[in-house]
Amino acid sequence: MPAENLPPGPAGPADAGDQLAEVSRRSLLRGAAGAGAAGLAASSLIGAFAGPALAGPAHQGGSRPQSGPEHDGRARQDVIVHLRDSRSGEMDIFAGTSHTKVRDRELAARLVSEL
Amino acid sequence: MSSHREAPEVSQDPVADSTDLYAFVSPDRPDTVTLIANYVPLQQPAGGPNFYEFGDDVLYEIHIDNNGDGRADITYQFRFRTELRDRDTFLYNTGPILSVHSTAWNRRQFYSVHRVRHGKRSTLAPRLACPPCNIGPLSTPHYGRLAREATHHLAGGIRVFAGQRAEGFYVDLGSIFDLANLRPFQNLHNMFGMDVFSGPAPGVNGANRLNVHSIAIQVPKRDLVRAGAHGVTDERSVIGVWTSASRQRVRMWDADRGENINSGPFRQVSRLGNPLVNEVVIPVGKKDFWNSLPPADDKRFAEYFAHPELSSLLPPLYPGVFPNLAKLVASKKARADIEAILLTGIPAGLIPGFQNSTGQVLADMLRLNTAVKPSSSPNILGLLGGDLAGFPNGRRVFDDVVTVELRALAGVTFPLVDSSFTPDAAASKVTDGLTPASVKAPFLDVFPYLGVAYDGYHNPS
Numbered sequence: 272m273p274a275e276n277l278p279p280g281p282a283g284p285a286d287a288g289d290q291l292a293e294v295s296r297r298s299l300l301r302g303a304a305g306a307g308a309a310g311l312a313a314s315s316l317i318g319a320f321a322g323p324a325l326a327g328p329a330h331q332g333g334s335r336p337q338s339g340p341e342h343d344g345r346a347r348q349d350v351i352v353h354l355r356d357s358r359s360g361e362m363d364i365f366a367g368t369s370h371t372k373v374r375d376r377e378l379a380a381r382l383v384s385e386l
Numbered sequence: 387m388s389s390h391r392e393a394p395e396v397s398q399d400p401v402a403d404s405t406d407l408y409a410f411v412s413p414d415r416p417d418t419v420t421l422i423a424n425y426v427p428l429q430q431p432a433g434g435p436n437f438y439e440f441g442d443d444v445l446y447e448i449h450i451d452n453n454g455d456g457r458a459d460i461t462y463q464f465r466f467r468t469e470l471r472d473r474d475t476f477l478y479n480t481g482p483i484l485s486v487h488s489t490a491w492n493r494r495q496f497y498s499v500h501r502v503r504h505g506k507r508s509t510l511a512p513r514l515a516c517p518p519c520n521i522g523p524l525s526t527p528h529y530g531r532l533a534r535e536a537t538h539h540l541a542g543g544i545r546v547f548a549g550q551r552a553e554g555f556y557v558d559l560g561s562i563f564d565l566a567n568l569r570p571f572q573n574l575h576n577m578f579g580m581d582v583f584s585g586p587a588p589g590v591n592g593a594n595r596l597n598v599h600s601i602a603i604q605v606p607k608r609d610l611v612r613a614g615a616h617g618v619t620d621e622r623s624v625i626g627v628w629t630s631a632s633r634q635r636v637r638m639w640d641a642d643r644g645e646n647i648n649s650g651p652f653r654q655v656s657r658l659g660n661p662l663v664n665e666v667v668i669p670v671g672k673k674d675f676w677n678s679l680p681p682a683d684d685k686r687f688a689e690y691f692a693h694p695e696l697s698s699l700l701p702p703l704y705p706g707v708f709p710n711l712a713k714l715v716a717s718k719k720a721r722a723d724i725e726a727i728l729l730t731g732i733p734a735g736l737i738p739g740f741q742n743s744t745g746q747v748l749a750d751m752l753r754l755n756t757a758v759k760p761s762s763s764p765n766i767l768g769l770l771g772g773d774l775a776g777f778p779n780g781r782r783v784f785d786d787v788v789t790v791e792l793r794a795l796a797g798v799t800f801p802l803v804d805s806s807f808t809p810d811a812a813a814s815k816v817t818d819g820l821t822p823a824s825v826k827a828p829f830l831d832v833f834p835y836l837g838v839a840y841d842g843y844h845n846p847s
Contacts, residue, residue, distance in 0.1 A: 281467040281496040281514075348649075349649055351638060351647070351650070363650075365634075365636045365649040
């Protein structure tokens with residue numbers, strides 16, 4: 272079954288946050304800069320993401336700054352980053368039911384510098 | 387066991403551990419097919435105060451392939467959600483639970499049902515109640531009624547139930563996993579040179595008086611088969627069924643919240659089609675990998691079906707009992723009978739008036755010819771017993787799948803593909819010595835067919 276076809280859980284208060292979440296290198300950088308606990312699993316960074324200028328869909332081609340309630344909602348989700356290779360900057364970003372691969376040496380360096 | 391704790395990884399994850407899968411034409415509603423997927427194995431009924439439940443973080447699915455490619459054409463998805471009425475009590479319930487809406491029931495579970503058909507997802511039910519676990523005469527005094535209340539009737543003639551039932555799978559775990567010993571024949575075992583057993587003994591059901599969590603759905607046949615299916619000989623009457631459980635790729639313990647955080651796409655961690663496949667056919671080093679794949683990829687494991695390890699073990703473990711099987715193993719002939727039963731279905735022409743073939747794709751699916759009518763006098767040995775409505779034509783809750791597969795692996799089905807082979811006399815007698823009577827809670831004649839869950843006051847006793 273394709274992951275895109277996943278259903279939400281039974282109706283309940285938390286369903287509002289069950290949409291796919293997307294993060295970008297820019298938002299991660301912002302989060303990394305603002306968080307003292309920049310572990311490789313970066314869900315604790317999410318509080319730093321909730322600013323008004325959250326970036327939109329994440330992909331290797333770059334990001335598009337967006338803002339508004341919809342994106343604030345996305346930002347309230349946990350975001351977990353798995354830095355696979357700190358030298359190449361290859362990392363997996365997980366949020367909601369999405370997974371994005373990113374290669375960003377600068378971001379990797381900044382994350383590692385917080386360890 | 388059928389698939390209880392069958393692979394290293396999933397044995398550490400009970401809520402995602404599929405244990406048994408059943409698929410049969412409903413005897414009381416023969417225009418429907420009943421599909422049951424069991425999870426959360428080996429439940430001690432007295433397991434409070436946090437009684438067993440489905441995983442809120444697990445995606446449970448029952449898949450149907452109706453065109454023989456080993457991939458799902460229809461998928462029923464189940465997602466669960468646990469709710470607490472009162473966080474300030476340790477109690478599962480604060481008084482007798484007399485209905486699924488009882489305010490005395492503190493920790494409740496609800497679920498949604500979705501159907502994915504040809505890539506389109508639809509909601510069949512957004513929020514249905516599970517029954518509580520069967521606790522005891524004070525907490526759940528009318529449990530059978532409670533469980534019936536949790537059978538939900540959906541639009542389109544669909545019925546669904548999700549919750550605790552009595553374990554219906556019967557197997558002599560204690561002997562089989564003691565180096566493939568079978569109590570009725572234990573005196574014939576080589577005993578590795580020891581003198582342990584002087585005579586045969588009756589089987590012991592290692593799963594008796596334990597509970598399991600069932601997801602049962604009863605669906606009109608027309609919803610499952612390809613359009614135009616008509617009659618036993620029509621290949622369109624045959625469906626392949628399997629269940630899977632998936633988890634999100636990332637799980638992290640959030641110490642501040644005191645809970646796990648899950649994130650990312652769902653990935654399959656458990657799979658079950660035919661009973662005992664991942665248990666005794668797939669080698670331990672590949673069980674977790676097998677669990678992650680769809681049936682369409684099972685050609686990767688074809689060698690283990692063509693040359694089953696258990697078939698090669700029987701002759702040396704029971705010296706002189708299986709001489710013909712020993713010769714067959716030594717010949718290195720592929721077990722085309724096992725491949726047909728478990729991976730492709732049985733083609734027309736081998737068993738008069740029957741077929742459940744899905745074609746050439748090797749895929750472990752429970753294959754059901756939906757045009758075969760329910761038997762009025764079922765035989766627990768299914769096809770081996772001349773009952774075309776039983777395993778491996780689907781699987782009914784009472785079928786003796788352990789004996790059927792033991793006998794098949796011992797060689798009784800090889801003449802279907804090689805008429806020159808004569809099975810050993812013992813091959814048609816092999817059994818672990820159990821029957822449905824070895825299950826204390828009786829099976830039901832109506833949906834969801836598995837017996838009422840054992841309560842924790844009387845079990846164990």
